[in-house]
Amino acid sequence: MGRYDVVIIGGGIIGAACAAELAGRGRRVALVERGRVASGTSAHCEGNLLVSDKGPGAELELSKLANAAWSSLAGTFRDELGHDFPDIEFEAKGGLVVATTDGGAAALLDFASTQRDAQVSAEPVTHAEARELEPWITERMTAAVWYPGDSQVQPTIANEALVALARARGASILEHHDVVGAIRESGRIVGVRTSAGDVRGAEIVVAAGPWSGEVSATLGVPLPVRPRRGVVLVTAKMPQRVFHKVYDADYVGAVGSGDAGLMTSSVVESTPGGTVLIGSSREQVGFDDAFRANVLGQLAVKAISIFPFLAQTAVIRSYSGFRPFMPDHLPLIGQDVRLPGLWHATGHEGAGIGLSLPTASLIGDLMDGRSTQIDAALFSPTRATLASELGAVA
Structure with a gap:
């Protein structure tokens, strides 16, 4: 198969948001999904965009970025997809x-x-x-x-809109590609082996929602996502x-x-x-x-x-x-130092719909080496609250 700048594993809303964001920044992106996109967690939830359920701290700060991002997307996504695309039903209802x-x-x-x-x-x-x-x-x-500040979107349509944006920006959407292993060269991950063939990329992002623990273990780098x-x-x-x-x-x-x-x-x-x-x-x-x-x-x-x-x-x-679910109740966003080339965008539990857009922006800024809107160390795989949870590279 082709070679990409970034291979994203998971076609839910986090993976789709990352694909749309990174493709919009000019990267060659492949979104790899073992089934159909928008068919997992993102299709079995309520679409909440909440600040009301989060106490002061890292997740609340990320949530405060979300409503503005969703409001902006709701007003602009049809500029790329056409006005026949279904409404994502963004409601700033409170x-x-x-x-x-x-x-x-x-x-x-x-x-x-x-x-x-x-x-x-x-x-x-x-x-x-x-x-x-x-x-x-x-x-x-x-x-x-x-x-x-509480809002809502229709989660499945929002997921599908982000996939469509990624595709419109040049991303390849590879459905029915079950990840079965990592491709490594010189101690770095350079692609994934799938049920439909190898997919190579300079950077690999695990965004497989509750299946991220299984996927990461398959790649030889376990995560405590349950x-x-x-x-x-x-x-x-x-x-x-x-x-x-x-x-x-x-x-x-x-x-x-x-x-x-x-x-x-x-x-x-x-x-x-x-x-x-x-x-x-x-x-x-x-x-x-x-x-x-x-x-x-x-x-x-x-x-x-x-x-x-x-x-x-x-x-x-x-x-x-x-x-x-993550044991310290914080999303995992950033590069995994245990395996160069591997990134994570997962662990959002019930807040993934709302946090998808600022998560994608954070991943994009980190990959670009830019300053971030929020302290990225708060969500890093190297944070102190995960020190006892992360295993060694296999």
Whole structure:
């Protein structure tokens, strides 16, 4: 096969964003996907672009770059793809986080205070103000915080748009290419062996989401990326009764937890198609995608506690997906010093849709040797919090 400047492994939204970014910078790019692009994690999520669930620190700083990037893309991607391409449904709808216990209220308000110190707009609102934002919300609120910076996209269409942009900018999209090994020369990775032949490149980027651990091990450089399963319920279409992203205060704790057991919290939002999406769950069960009625039951009960009208609403389907979990809860973005030529863009867990664009920009700036918008060392494979996790080169 041909030789490229960059070979990106993974056709989800992170890999697609990196392909579009690097091809736009003039590099010859191959995007390698073992199945079909936009068919994994990015097709089994809600498309959240959140700042409300992140405390002060590296991931929040990356998230603050995301909304501007998505807003810009939403206004310009059809300039390259044509106006017949489907809308990515970017909505700067804002988010409302609510507590229903006294303890939850104190924790929520304290958390919002730390975010305001990090220059995030996190506005406590009264019961009446919350009801103006969401007229159908529970009367049992003990506190609520409004986050105007929360947004949403349709994740599968957004993924497909980035793949299309990469292709329009000259990238090769190689589907049904399962990576089975590394090509090395003089101690450097110079390509990958796939089920459909060798693909060579000066730089290799692992962006395989929850499968990044497996892929990296295949390349001889293990990573502590593990799958974390999540489930979403979808209701029947209805007149709109949910107008923003709404979730209970327990969600923040679930996001930041490393507990392998089942954790659920209520996340509720409408779609432009008239359905309501209900999440969220987190559990580490490997890649086991078996149906579990208890998970769906917990999601339904918690959603009804926030929006009581949902008790009378039909659920038409559910879907699940796997998110790339990292033990220190930070994405892995940058060059792997254990194997020259190898890069990583993975480990975003449930924030990958939102963080895809700034991640791609960070990878591009690092490859170009430019200054970055954010301190790249915070996400580097050499960061101190991973020192005990990364294995040696095989």
